[in-house]
Amino acid sequence: MTKAELLRAPSPPLDWKYAPSRESTEIVSLNERYGLFIDGKFQAPLSKKYFPTINPATEEPLAEVAEAGERDVNRAVKAARSAYDDSWGSMPGKERAKYLFRIARMVQERSRELAVLETMDGGKPIKESRDVDLPLVAAHFFYYAGWADKLEYAFPGLDPQPLGVAGQVIPWNFPMMMLAWKVAPALATGNTVVLKPAETTPLSALTFAALAAEAGLPPGVLNVITGAGATGSSLVNHGDVDKVAFTGSTAVGKLIRSSLAGTGKKVTLELGGKAAHVIFDDAPMDQAIEGVINGIFFNQGHVCCAGSRLFVQESIHDRFVDKLKRRLSTLRVGDPLDKNTDVGAINSAEQLAKISELVEIGRAEGAEMFQPDCVLPRNGFFFRPTLFTGVSQSHRIAQEEIFGPVLSIMSFRTPEEAIEKANNTPYGLSAGVWTSKGSRILWMADRLRAGVVWANTYNKFDPASPFGGYKESGFGREGGRHGLLAYLKGIT
């Protein structure tokens, strides 16, 4: 056909159906079964017990992992103690630093593999594990590596000494990132570690353990034991653990704190949240909409600092909610491995049930629910992005942490009222505020009782930036110079 004929020919009907763009899983090689990583090598559990870990997007099993019993915990703590006494505790900071720099580099080298693994085991969208989680993991190790031989400059007048063996329990929402937040500062300050990843997301931590061994990290410096609550409890209550670091729910945090009363162990807790996200009528609306979306639907809302309570100034409330609903309808929900997926799989059947229950309660209490009309995959655990309007402060969906893609919207008239409502929660992890007025940003930032305040942005993280809560969101900071203090002897 000539060019002229081509132009005259009737065009075929356009097919606008979505073409999936799936990340390959070939880069990941899984073992059928994983032992416990103790004293530099994988070991079969003395408990002889294993449990499966599944892909929450397909419900298919990925591998079996060991369930550490009390004797296994003993073994891990013993290995960590020996490593502390024999090598790590007295190693010059500059040598510790080089191990951590090396680990940071190796994480970067294997970043894609670890991102895919993270998405398979946890259900988060690949674009998040690839572009947010893994880059931050490498950055965190790189950041704290540099501190290892500079601790005397971090806190003038204090003699920086490690605590000993750190028992660390981390959640399933950011498995690798939480590992980095815990392990990097602990090792940089000269402590040794026994880490327990969450039972639904153990694979990246186990793979990381192998990577650390490959980096030449001395045996026992980092031990990874898998299991559920009982394993975590044995670890934090172990008599030879000097330091407990926990990230998870406020309820479990309180249990841990209670069981540690009188033991003299140093504790840091990073617990739940119910962040207020405040939108003033002079906010750049399109940017604020994106901020709100990122604030609550990032990682399916499985984020302790998620902006789950939205306060919109009354004068723009209706317009803002309309726009928000339209934006909600464009979110792509489904296969976490698809590079265009915005909202992936809910981490577990248990979490899905909890979210569903609270959403039902929201409806029963009289709030008005909106969900976009999206098709969810047949298998796996998924939940539609959800928002509630007509929410009052006493509603449970305005009080309790849902830890899912569910937003409760309320309104306010004056800045004073916004502060009053925003601070009306036992939590105090994070908050957000959108306005074009500089002085108002600073006025709000002063009064919001939260450890992190995002102004005209939301859900930003950086290893140099301290993170942690006020009130019942826990105590201690992770990240930055402040993050070192959690692992050093000092005034407490």
Place this chain on the structure above:
Amino acid sequence: MSRLDVRKTYKLYINGEFPRSESGRTYPALDSKGEVLARVALASRKDLREAVRAARNAQTKWAERSGYNRGQILYRIAEMMEDRRATFEEQLGDGGVSAARARTEVAKSIDRMVWYAGWADKFSQVYGNLNPVAGPFFNISTPEPTGVVGVIAPRDPSLVGLVSRLAPVVVSGNTAVVLASEPQPMPAITFAEVLESSDVPPGVVNILTGSQSELAPWLADHMDVNAIDLAGADDKLRLRIEQGAVHNVKRLIGVDGVLDGQSPYLIAAFTETKTVWHPKGL
């Protein structure tokens, strides 16, 4: 005929006033020989709740004052303490402290107050940061007062212990409910009189005399207390406070048990680090 001296009635210090215990209870404060020096108020649970309420009401306004202003008020406390040296020394002496030691303790207490006064407009510079994040953001961390703090004052040394544990609490903008030294409460009451005449706003410091083991559990369980300094508590009381602190995730400071020391890190221990992000751009 010799003149009959006029004795003082020793009361509580709540919200800038000197009430008796609502319970009507008192207990004898004894000197080192076991003789009764005076009867002092035995505070009740209700007194404690009043004190916490006063502390909560005063907290925001106290924190909103400039560091310069809080520093001047702490310095004013030191000035007024200087005026009352003789009384403090006498009361410490009554409690069995030698004259030489009492002189040293009072001097140290005053000097320590001056030391902390100077930190009021400096500690957040030392403890805060501009954080060099990898992106176009302004990112700053500053320490903010934790809120209402319970202070279990050391039994001994009763004055320098009280000053050492209280000054780092209030200098940053926290307000305090203090359980005074149980066996030697008089210096704490004199200290309350100093506060009352030092431009310290009502409610910023509240001082209760009475039984620490009776009052501390209520303090530990109170949902509107944000932190407790337990340096002055014995092991048994400490365990009870730790258990109570669980309910609203109270911060517990002073586990190292240092009763007579000073450090800017102690000021920091009663603060929360707030980190604020803002994008940079055109």
